[in-house]
Amino acid sequence: MLPEKIKAESLLQEINDPAILGFCNKFLALRLDLYDKDIPGNKWFKLKYNIEPALAAGTLLTFGGAYSNHLAAAAAAGKKYGFKTIGIVRGEEPAELNPVLTNALSSGMALHYISREEYKRRNEEGFIKELRVRLGEFYLLPEGGSNALAVKGCSEILSLVNIPFDDVCCAVGTGGTIAGIISSLEPEQQAVGFPVLKDGSFLRDDINELLGNTLTKGKWRLETEYHFGGYAKSTKELETFISTFEKQNAIPLDHVYTGKLMYGVYDLLKKGVFKGRTVLAVHTGGFRPS
Numbered sequence: 001m002l003p004e005k006i007k008a009e010s011l012l013q014e015i016n017d018p019a020i021l022g023f024c025n026k027f028l029a030l031r032l033d034l035y036d037k038d039i040p041g042n043k044w045f046k047l048k049y050n051i052e053p054a055l056a057a058g059t060l061l062t063f064g065g066a067y068s069n070h071l072a073a074a075a076a077a078g079k080k081y082g083f084k085t086i087g088i089v090r091g092e093e094p095a096e097l098n099p100v101l102t103n104a105l106s107s108g109m110a111l112h113y114i115s116r117e118e119y120k121r122r123n124e125e126g127f128i129k130e131l132r133v134r135l136g137e138f139y140l141l142p143e144g145g146s147n148a149l150a151v152k153g154c155s156e157i158l159s160l161v162n163i164p165f166d167d168v169c170c171a172v173g174t175g176g177t178i179a180g181i182i183s184s185l186e187p188e189q190q191a192v193g194f195p196v197l198k199d200g201s202f203l204r205d206d207i208n209e210l211l212g213n214t215l216t217k218g219k220w221r222l223e224t225e226y227h228f229g230g231y232a233k234s235t236k237e238l239e240t241f242i243s244t245f246e247k248q249n250a251i252p253l254d255h256v257y258t259g260k261l262m263y264g265v266y267d268l269l270k271k272g273v274f275k276g277r278t279v280l281a282v283h284t285g286g287f288r289p290s
């Protein structure tokens with residue numbers, strides 16, 4: 001059922017930017033943004049093993065903010081594989097739909113907007129029951145699509161990398177992607193996560209919970225100072241970095257995830273954190289503002 005994807009070699013791109021020359025042995029991007037044209041970036045890996053239970057239930061219901069790439073990706077998966085999708089969106093319906101929600105709608109997802117207060121109940125059993133009464137039976141995928149099956153899917157990301165490396169860097173939203181990456185590290189390898197929301201240190205517990213009893217071999221840590229004000233927030237400094245980076249390296253970045261990741265990695269490179277090491281940045285995809 002699942003299609004064969006493009007070959008791994010074409011996804012690894014060496015970044016030879018003079019701005020970071022000499023600050024590490026080698027710097028590579030793993031272009032998951034080029035992996036699947038329908039279900040972008042890391043979302044394909046997160047959804048991979050959730051497709052079967054969604055098909056069995058006939059309908060998938062999931063949660064996300066208005067800028068959640070996960071909603072659009074889940075909608076695209078439903079369209080491609082043939083199950084219905086319902087997206088529960090945090091906050092009021094925006095006057096003008098952003099590209100993410102437009103995308104989800106055009107893939108046939110039914111969107112329901114709930115207040116921020118109500119959204120806090122998203123993990124409560126009682127609330128899920130109410131949703132089943134209102135909307136019918138569904139397969140439940142938690143916020144951002146991060147569950148054990150998503151971690152399993154993301155544990156396959158590093159199998160695309162056919163060269164040795166020391167550090168793997170990744171943007172962190174809900175932590176499912178980096179949990180999968182951590183679970184597949186070799187003993188000498190390290191994962192560095194860059195939370196894109198403010199006060200992201202709580203994600204340590206979330207990631208540990210997602211890892212559950214998984215035996216991990218490598219080390220990991222979070223760099224929590226590169227959120228630029230919070231989820232989907234940006235600054236002039238970040239925008240300038242993104243446009244300079246894109247011009248220099250011909251790799252598109254977004255300001256919600258991969259822009260913050262690359263800014264953080266460049267900053268740490270320049271501080272000498274990765275001296276002599278081979279560093280891999282996982283380009284998880286993302287929408288560019290129109």
Ligand SMILES: *Cc1c(COP(=O)(O)O)cnc(C)c1O
Pocket residue numbers: 041042043069070144146171172173174175176177178257258284285286287
């Ligand atoms: C969803 C997303 C992430 C975050 O993934 P998590 O598993 O929630 O941490 C990172 N980058 C991009 C581009 C995304 O769309």
